[in-house]
Amino acid sequence: MTTTLAGGRAARRQTMRRIRPRRSPAVPLVIALWAGAAAVLWLWWDNTPSLADNTAKILAAGRITGLLAGYLMALVVLQMARVPALERRVGSDRVARWHAMSGRYTVSLVIAHVFLITWAYALQAGKTLGDIVQQFMDMVTTLPDMGKAAIGTGLLVVIALLSVGGVRRRLPYDTWYHVHLLTYAVVFLTFWHQITTGNEFAVQPTAKTFWYGLYGAVTALVVWYRILTPLRLNLKHRMYVEAVIEETPGIVSVLIGGKKLHRMGAEAGQFFRWRFMAPGMRFSSHPYSLSAAPRPDMLRITVKAIGDHTARLRELRPGTRVWAEGPYGALTAQRRSRGKVLLVAGGVGITPMRALFETLPGASGDITLLYRANSTQDLALWDELAAIADERGARLMYAVNSPDGERPDISADRLRQKLPDIDDHDVFLCGPPGFAQSVYDSLRDAGVPARRIHHESFEM
């Protein structure tokens, strides 16, 4: 008894030594973003001695919105450059939400900029608001690089309209994604008018340098992390489909072989964006989590067949080449700050949890997995989970609908009853949005602080 206790303590100490929670760089990044915005406003402020009348004020407002839009445009692209600090430390899901949010804001600024500038120039030319269309045409045809900018802005508006929630849901993902890639063309087309007609850049050489620096840096990061890094990864590891296994009805695992796969630096809880070189799948890549800790010769993903793409996974032939980008995602052991961990999985959300369940360091009784599914038949990977639980002395619980279809009770009281010290746990949560939200609320009610609930959600 004594030895077990001592062993338990020693093991726990060892675990704690390995737990070094890393802070997400989100706060410094947001501060840097605001500092940049302030610098951009300073460009305008420094270059504008006075504003005599309303026309000048409208023009100034147009310039400010234009400058901010130009600045944010660069950041919106940066957010999708797959920079490791963003993808692995801040979290891909959070960065994607930032991207959507700042994208919408940028489009609004662009529209305001176009309207205000045209209006102000119309007033200057002694025209009224009614002549605004004609004034717009004049500007586009006479000023340098404005033709390009107008085409770019038109494209941007189309892209924005296709990304509005309702429209986007009706589009096939691939169509939406490829249209979205046109944003790079938008950035290129609209960049030049900023330099050639932008008052701040025509007059202040430092401002021009700053702008070239900003856009140059973003371009370099995009080329490096979206093109060169994946190229190197795939040339080095040469991945292919080794086997496809049906886990439960509708859930398949794909085993992926390759060279030195442990050298990719993937951690349990992370995902890759996968592209399978099979007919109809070549042109789209999809994010799937690793459902087991990476091995030198094999990776495994487990996927629920809900869409076209996922259904096709079942028909993959062994030997099919695989193109992967990653690893991405911040739902890893690095988030942990406590000795005890509760993993909560809903449905196919089990995949990253399964990998964490296997690899999170912990003594007997430190790790608990709660697995929610519709029925016991839907508990994919259950046998593996049971084996891991056995071996590690971890707790494994499931919650399924009762035979009459009633949902299981995952309330704060019930959680506390099962885990009396739940407020001293780190919780990793993965599942469909409705499920994740309700579990999150129960966890908060049960006294788990928000900073110790780690979840990933790709809902916008």
Added chain:
Amino acid sequence: MRKSHPIRRVVLAGAATVSGIVLLLSLKPASDPASASAAGGAAPPAAAQESAQGGAQAAGTSTSTGDAAQTQYGAVQVRITVVGNKITKSEAVQAPQGGTSTEKTNLAVPKLNADVVAKQSPDIDTVSGATYTSEGYKKSLQSAIDKANAAASAAQPSQSASAPAQEAASKTLTGTVAQTQYGPVQVRITVANGKITKAEAVQAPSGGQSTQKTELAVPKLNAAAVAAGSADIDSVSGATYTSAGYKKSLQSALDQAGG
């Protein structure tokens, strides 16, 4: 997973942006305090009297550059060339650039330059469609004239020798605008009896290093044009693009003289 309130977020972001911009706009003064004091009525250096057009190398030539006058579209700064007690040339060494400002500057500044020489006074007409630039131009011109007067009274110049009147025989020709990568160059020449008696740049690149280069190169090019009597002049080293543009515009002015 904090609950997100998309509508609230949109309203907040919109309201914050609008009020931020309105605040910035309201913090800017209606007129620039630095240049307001430059406005003051002083007489032009001389009454407009019969006098010949001064050549580029005429004795008693002096230039005077006014203070930069800030306008809401950018700074305007005027330099005048005074020969004897007559303004023979006026040019903007700085003028607003960017957006429609470039167009307006290109439109207004040559007119203003010509008007100064014609009227010999800062009381020139505002170019419609370029009100702010015109106002800034007048302010800076006034300060240039003040400086020229101060310099003239300090030096006590001798009576300027009036050259014989050749006005009937002389004509002024302005070349087309030649675009260079640093900005447009436009040359005006005065031709009397088939000879170039004067050459000047009514437009030349300004802003940043361009201002310095223009100041360095244009006087040399002016002199070279008068000396050579053709567009076959040497480029000023360190100002290759401006020189090339100058020559192009000069050639087009000469073409007009020939035809």
